[in-house]
Amino acid sequence: MKQTTWAAWVRELRAGERVFVPGGPGEPTGLPAALALGTAAAATFVQFPLPGMNRFDYSLAGPGARQETFFLTPALREGFQAGRVAFHPLHMRRTFDALAKGPAFDWVVLMARRDAEGQWRHGLNVDFLPAVLPRARAVLVQENPCLPLLPGAPRLDPAQITAVIADDTALPELAAPALDAASEAIGSLVAARVPDGACLQTGIGQIPAAVLHALRDHRDLGFHGGLVDAGVLALIEAGVLTGARKRRDRGVHVTAMALGDRAFYHALEGLPELRFCGADVTHESAIIAELDHFVSINSAVEVDLFGQVNAETVGGRQISGPGGAVDFMRAAAGAPGGQSIVALTATAKGGKLSRIVPTLTAGTPATGLRTDSDVIVTEFGVAELKGKSLEARADALIAVAAPEHREHLAAAWASLRARI
Numbered sequence: 351m352k353q354t355t356w357a358a359w360v361r362e363l364r365a366g367e368r369v370f371v372p373g374g375p376g377e378p379t380g381l382p383a384a385l386a387l388g389t390a391a392a393a394t395f396v397q398f399p400l401p402g403m404n405r406f407d408y409s410l411a412g413p414g415a416r417q418e419t420f421f422l423t424p425a426l427r428e429g430f431q432a433g434r435v436a437f438h439p440l441h442m443r444r445t446f447d448a449l450a451k452g453p454a455f456d457w458v459v460l461m462a463r464r465d466a467e468g469q470w471r472h473g474l475n476v477d478f479l480p481a482v483l484p485r486a487r488a489v490l491v492q493e494n495p496c497l498p499l500l501p502g503a504p505r506l507d508p509a510q511i512t513a514v515i516a517d518d519t520a521l522p523e524l525a526a527p528a529l530d531a532a533s534e535a536i537g538s539l540v541a542a543r544v545p546d547g548a549c550l551q552t553g554i555g556q557i558p559a560a561v562l563h564a565l566r567d568h569r570d571l572g573f574h575g576g577l578v579d580a581g582v583l584a585l586i587e588a589g590v591l592t593g594a595r596k597r598r599d600r601g602v603h604v605t606a607m608a609l610g611d612r613a614f615y616h617a618l619e620g621l622p623e624l625r626f627c628g629a630d631v632t633h634e635s636a637i638i639a640e641l642d643h644f645v646s647i648n649s650a651v652e653v654d655l656f657g658q659v660n661a662e663t664v665g666g667r668q669i670s671g672p673g674g675a676v677d678f679m680r681a682a683a684g685a686p687g688g689q690s691i692v693a694l695t696a697t698a699k700g701g702k703l704s705r706i707v708p709t710l711t712a713g714t715p716a717t718g719l720r721t722d723s724d725v726i727v728t729e730f731g732v733a734e735l736k737g738k739s740l741e742a743r744a745d746a747l748i749a750v751a752a753p754e755h756r757e758h759l760a761a762a763w764a765s766l767r768a769r770i
Contacts (some may be wrong), residue, residue, distance in 0.1 A: 351491075351511040356384035359513065360492060365392040365414065367456035370482045372483070372575075373421070374400040374607050376475025378461050378492040379519035379614040382406035390415060396455070398478065399423050400443060401670065403522045403609070403718055409434035411693050420445045421671035422662075430668075439533035439662075439715070442477070442576065442674035443633040450630075452479035458486040461508050463497040470506035472626065473497045474521070474615070475607035488512040496521050498615045500608075501622040502670070509558070523611040526580040527556045529563065532695045535729040537564035538642055540647060543725070544568060545734070547595035548643040549685075551575035551678050552582070554609060556650050557693050565590060566588035572596040572605040574641055576632050576674045578624065580610050584615060586624075588631045593623070598640040606632045633674050635681040644685035650694045653726050655744040657735045659718030665711075672717050679722045690724040704755035706747050708762035726750065741767070 354362075363369070371377060377397070385408065390472055392414030397404065401449075402422040406460060409417040409429040418437045419426055429435035439452030461473040472479065483489065491506070491514050521746060529537075544550070546566060549572035552558040562581030565571065571591040576637060576697055578745070585591035586603065593601045603624050618624060631637060638644055650661040651669075662670045682688035706728070717745070726733040734745035744763045748756050 352506065352513050354513045354515055354518070356380055356515060357395055359515065360384055360390050363457075365395050367391070368395045368453060369393050369395045369457045369459060370455045370486070371395055371459050372396045372475050372477070372479065373398040373404050374475045375403065375522055375609055375650070376461065376473055376607065377404050377522075378459050379496075379521060380492055380495060380517040380702050381514065382458060383519075385411040387726050394418060396449075401424070403524065407435065421572060421673065422668045423670070429547065430692055437668065437671070439672055441633075441672050442629045443635075443677045446478055446481045446629040446633070446769065449478050450485075454485040455482055456487045456488065457490055458482050458563040459490045459492070459653065461492045461494045462586050463494060463499060465499050470511070472503040472506055472507055474500070474609075476504060476626045477606035477629045479486060480630065483510060485667070486510070490515065490717055492517050494518055494521075496552045498619045500618055500624070500626060502625040504626065509666075521612070521615060524579065524609045525611060527559050529556060532729040533557050533560040534564075534600035536693050536695070536727055537561045538709075539732055540691055541554050541565050541568070543691065544571070544645050545643055545688065546570055549574050549596055549641040550571070550645055550647065552581055552647045553577070553675070555649060561647055561693070572641070573605070573615040574599070574638065574644070575678070576629070577607045577609055577646070578603065578605045579608070583610070583614060586621065587617075595642070596604075597642055598637070599625070604632060606618065629674070630757075633677040633681075633697065635677070635684055638681035639684045642686045644682050644688040646682040646688070646690045648675040648678065648692055648704075650692050652705045652707050652710070653692065653723070653747065654707050654724050655747050655759065655766070656740070657720035657726070658710050658716040659723060659744050660710050660714055663714050664711055672695070676718050676722060679718055679724070683724065690722070692718070692723065692725070692728055693727040696728040696730055696750065697755070701752060701754070704751055706751035706759060708753070708759060708766060718757060740770070
């Protein structure tokens with residue numbers, strides 16, 4: 351492997367080359383600044399970005415550059431509308447397969463760090479790296495001493511590394527969200543459905559944080575999901591999250607990435623039980639089927655009276671992507687005693703808009719089909735949809751809508767039902 355610099359590597363890029371860039375905290379911290387001058391060749395950059403953390407539009411790296419994404423963040427909106435950014439709406443598990451079987455990459459650019467024994471360790475996100483590394487023509491590593499040394503992260507074979515850039519640019523940080531009354535109410539309702547010994551999957555944001563906080567009196571919970579954050583770490587440190595009852599990976603917490611602040615990253619160095627895996631493990635239904643009482647907890651933008659879930663568009667505008675929610679919703683259905691919970695506040699815009707809606711707006715894609723929906727929770731209660739008729743599902747959803755919107759929803763359902 352050779353030592354290089356960002357400027358030298360940018361000059362080495364050639365038109366038509368494909369470059370994979372990890373998303374979330376796995377994005378090489380020096381890469382956006384290196385490409386921000388817009389002087390790179392017309393390469394295609396591929397990333398699954400995380401909103402609020404990955405803020406660079408790689409289609410601006412140079413004249414003719416393009417970006418392919420599996421999640422449409424605000425930073426990519428302008429490029430998407432201009433046709434420089436191509437959006438691929440795939441679930442996480444299918445994204446892994448698409449990367450593993452699609453066009454090979456000329457470059458994979460990632461962050462890593464050598465441990466005390468000189469072994470290279472992956473960083474904070476490995477979700478798609480097992481798919482792209484075996485087929486990469488070349489691998490560029492940003493050696494960043496800011497990375498925590500994660501005992502549960504896989505090693506990187508030095509024979510795979512083409513070039514190394516020493517760069518100690520600070521890691522992106524994610525602060526724990528503040529909880530409000532609505533999220534705390536939702537957290538309590540969800541926590542009441544989680545039995546001791548269950549295996550959890552949660553997302554990020556206010557509601558998942560509230561759920562994790564409400565689980566602090568549970569016992570022997572397990573974890574198997576796409577990411578861990580401060581809420582998960584708090585349960586591990588409190589002895590609530592032990593994985594002691596998992597049939598598979600007993601005593602191990604399986605994740606693809608970790609998101610938090612500097613203190614959080616430092617704490618991960620003392621957690622050998624935290625194992626980092628690719629999305630072919632974290633989001634694989636056949637693996638999750640071996641986990642008893644798997645509880646999938648995700649959020650949404652809106653849910654209609656049929657049980658269809660929209661988690662990626664607002665007013666017809668694409669704001670994110672399918673992500674991994676449906677992978678987990680469907681996996682929970684196949685796990686013994688599993689349950690899928692979609693939790694959301696009942697209203698938006700200060701109560702003016704109901705997030706329980708008669709039907710998804712025409713042209714709005716359903717992230718989760720009505721056949722995927724199991725349990726919907728708002729601050730007003732729990733709607734059990736699994737095994738229910740059309741009428742019973744609509745009644746249950748109207749009952750957890752905000753009271754001021756229920757009359758309108760009931761009238762809308764009566765009109766919809768008459769046309770079915």
